[in-house]
Amino acid sequence: MEANVVACAARYIPILRRCSGGGTVLQGPNCLNYSLILPIAPGESLTGITITNQFVMQRNARALSRALSTPVEVLGHSDLTIKGRKFSGNAQRRKKNYFLFHGTFLLGFDLELITEVLRQPEVQPEYRGQRTHEDFVMNLDISAKEIKESLAQEWDATGALRAAPPERMTRLIQEKYARDEWNYKF
Numbered sequence: 001m002e003a004n005v006v007a008c009a010a011r012y013i014p015i016l017r018r019c020s021g022g023g024t025v026l027q028g029p030n031c032l033n034y035s036l037i038l039p040i041a042p043g044e045s046l047t048g049i050t051i052t053n054q055f056v057m058q059r060n061a062r063a064l065s066r067a068l069s070t071p072v073e074v075l076g077h078s079d080l081t082i083k084g085r086k087f088s089g090n091a092q093r094r095k096k097n098y099f100l101f102h103g104t105f106l107l108g109f110d111l112e113l114i115t116e117v118l119r120q121p122e123v124q125p126e127y128r129g130q131r132t133h134e135d136f137v138m139n140l141d142i143s144a145k146e147i148k149e150s151l152a153q154e155w156d157a158t159g160a161l162r163a164a165p166p167e168r169m170t171r172l173i174q175e176k177y178a179r180d181e182w183n184y185k186f
Contacts, residue, residue, distance in 0.1 A: 007117045017183045020100065022078075022091035023121055030108040032144045034151060036101040046099070052092060053078050056101045060088070063154035067146050076125030078103070084127060085138040105147055106139045 002024035003015050013026075027033070036056065038046070046052045057074040064080060065072040075081045080088035080103075090103030114133040128136055140147075152158070176182050 002119050002121050004117050004119060011113075011117065013117060015183055016177070017185065018091065019177075020091040020093040020102065023089070023123070024118055025089055025104060026114050026118055027104065028109065028113070030106070030110075030139070032105040032107055032147060034103060034105075036155065037098055038101070039098050040094075040096075049092065049094070050077075052094075052099060052101070053090075056092075057090065059154050060090075060103075060151065063150040064088075064140075064147070066154075067150035068140065068142055075127045079125065080105075081127075082138065086128075086136055087138050087140050105144075106137060107142070107144055107147075108139050111137055111139065 005015065007013075008015055013028075018025075040046055046055060054074075057078055057080065061072040061074050061080055068082075070082060073081050073084075075084070075086075078090040078092075079086045080090070088103050088105050090101065092102075093100040111134050114137065118133065120130075120132070124130065
């Protein structure tokens with residue numbers, strides 16, 4: 001486990017597992033999270049993990065490059081970077097007819113806290129070069145509002161979001177996502 005359980009407990013940081021998998025992440029103030037849910041049509045090119053990563057990450061990189069007026073690269077499988085430093089990690093969950101793609105943008109996040117509560121990952125992308133968390137990740141100098149506007153423009157996200165059914169969400173949390181059997185299954 002990459003989370004330092006003792007350090008997390010001392011800071012009252014819960015350890016929660018994502019349904020999408022991927023490496024360990026730390027969430028907190030000044031993290032901007034997004035979720036993208038898209039259909040998978042039969043015979044469509046987005047039927048595979050790699051091609052979906054490329055499709056989504058290239059669009060997100062284009063949106064952020066425009067907003068930041070600086071080149072943003074996709075490195076590793078699904079990291080957004082500037083000059084080799086990561087500011088956004090992303091993951092996906094696939095079902096038969098749709099996929100969830102989600103990620104985080106660091107905006108003034110406490111980078112020292114990452115070092116305190118997360119160990120160095122055993123599996124690292126080559127571009128990381130064994131750098132420490134503090135040397136590997138960075139915060140963006142942009143507002144959450146600007147990122148939201150840029151992503152909304154790139155994805156033509158203009159419609160209203162349909163509310164998720166609260167009863168189903170509550171049931172899933174109680175029966176699965178709030179349970180240690182789920183969160184500590186590695």
